[in-house]
Amino acid sequence: MNKLSLIALSLFSISFSYALETVKVFDGTERTCESEKDIFLNRNGAYRAKALKSEMNDQQVELTVKFEFLTCAKTDEGYKFVQIDPYSNTEYKIHALDGEIQTVNVLPINGYLKAYQDGVFKLIDRKELAFKAVQNHVVQIDLKDLKQKPSIDLAVSKEVILDSVDTQIIDTIRYGAFRVHFDVKETGASLKEVK
Known part of the structure; x- marks a missing residue:
């Protein structure tokens, strides 16, 4: 069974190796890639995220997060998730109202x-995604914001053109969000340890 867990961000502090608390706050907890049906269900892709470290820089916390963008595909080894550039054009099939099968091209x-x-x-911060399947982003968070509420939500989305024979529309795909918790002190903040 080929499953991809999209919830569990494994978070590690720069100086400690311990599990940290992360809670999925939007949509499902797990994606699978085991059949042709999963290719359709994952037609907009998926991603994994891993917080690599948090560091203090003056009155800012810098959180480094690694993202891996994936799609479900049929390969020589069977169905599995494979890396894909988030700006890659993709397509899927639908049944039109007249019963014909149409191709929908997804153009990011x-x-x-x-x-x-x-x-x-x-x-708090906004970063444009790079043209790479695996990419790191540094999120800058003001320490004063974390003192008010010691957690942030990270969300990935992209705007696409859905192009078929009958229609062409612009849509926003929201991939879900993760909540990251911090231990906040007067002089700094670090990723929160799971108990």
Whole structure:
């Protein structure tokens, strides 16, 4: 069984190796890639995220997060998730109203990682996604924001053109969000340890 867990961000501090608390706050917890049906269910892709470290820089916390963008595909070894550039054009099939099968081309326009202050939904940082399947991003968080609420939400989304014989529309694909918790002190913040 080939499963991809999209919830568990394994978070590690730069100076410690311990599990940290991360809670999925939007949509499902797990994606599978075991059949043709999963190719359709994962037609917009998926991603994994791993927080690599957090560091203090003056009055800012810098959180480094690694992202891996994936798609479900049929390979010589069977169905499995494979890495894909988030800006790659993809396609899927649908049944049109007249019963014909149509191809929908998915043409990415742009993609973003956004960090929000938990519960307040204040935009803290926004990064444009790179043209790579695996990419690191450094999210800058003001220490004063973490003192108000010691957690942030990370969310990935991209705007795409959905192009078929009958229609062409612009849509936003939201891939879900992760919540990252911090231990906050007067002089700094670090990723929170899971008990």
